[in-house]
Amino acid sequence: MPRKSSPAAAPAPDAPVLPPTPPGLLDLFIAFAKMSLAGFGGVLVWARRGIVDQHRWMTADEFNETFALCHFLPGPNIVNLSVVFGARFRGIPGGVAAFAGLVFPPMVIAIALAALYARYGEIDALRRILAGVSCAAVGLLIAVVFKMAMPLAQRREVTALVILIAVFVAIGVLRLPLQMVLLVAIPLSLGITIFVRTRGKA
């Protein structure tokens, strides 16, 4: 394979920060595949590092805004982020390319692990290992819950905390269906939030 000699028209190393060149479809796929494969226990940190620090495709503020949008919409946040991000640069094909990069490479790994599990799942040593891993994984999830709840507790947002606990009890203890609980909780929470904010301004 002939190696490319260093091109004469190399881009200046200190070219303007934003935006160097909008990423192509393959760039999007590869960038999201890399973030995704690096992301054990959540891709968000790696997505920020890749998009903001490494590729400089967005400023930190743009990234926060886009993530906030994807967080309040339903569905897997980081998946939403990949689609919105890819589509911003390359339209719908860009969204699809970023999504494919995010989901399909780790999917291959997960399915390979699951196939091993289906084949060898009854082996005692593997059973014990998985049991240990899932204990630790539950702990990680619980830590995320407390990290997210801390700001609410620190700002003493009593109504928000009451809603939080009500949803926790309805889903976790009473085991009610998700849709039923949210069809009550979303309008309630929205109403309270609007009421509190308008009263705060008056």
Added chain:
Amino acid sequence: MNSDANPIATLVWTFAWMSLFAVGGANSAIPEMHRVAVDVQHWMNDRQFADIFAISQLSPGPNVLIVTLIGYHVAGIFGALAATVAMCGPTAVVAYYVSGILARSSHSRWPAIIQAALVPLSIGLMGASGLILALTSDRSWVAGLITVAAAVLAFATRLNPLWMLLAGGALGFAGLI
């Protein structure tokens, strides 16, 4: 068992409908996944659900992979693909259109209000996920201790979570759980 229904159609319908209510991401929907997969459809038992959660956490990538693995368990590779696309597709379309609308009217205050209203819901849902997974995974006091230790370490330090998963696996292998 719903042997009369096509399992892939059931997967698609289940996860497409669930995704629209997954406020705060895939982890918020874990109680609902558990309810449907174990209690309603009888696709798997408690232990298998806990194992699938463990495998999804051992794989790199987004949390939504647990849906991929449920689909794989039910209907092989096609089940995995169908469940994943069903969980991601509808909300991705919503996200695409909403981001387009917001880009044109950037000074709306609605996003901030909706977000403030949904944050406590998504934390409550994730807390419920933690409780249900703890009840399915922690079957001894040592197991509970590992969960608590991982939670405290992850909360208080910036240690890579992979180390805690590996430590849990090692303790399990040693037969302590």
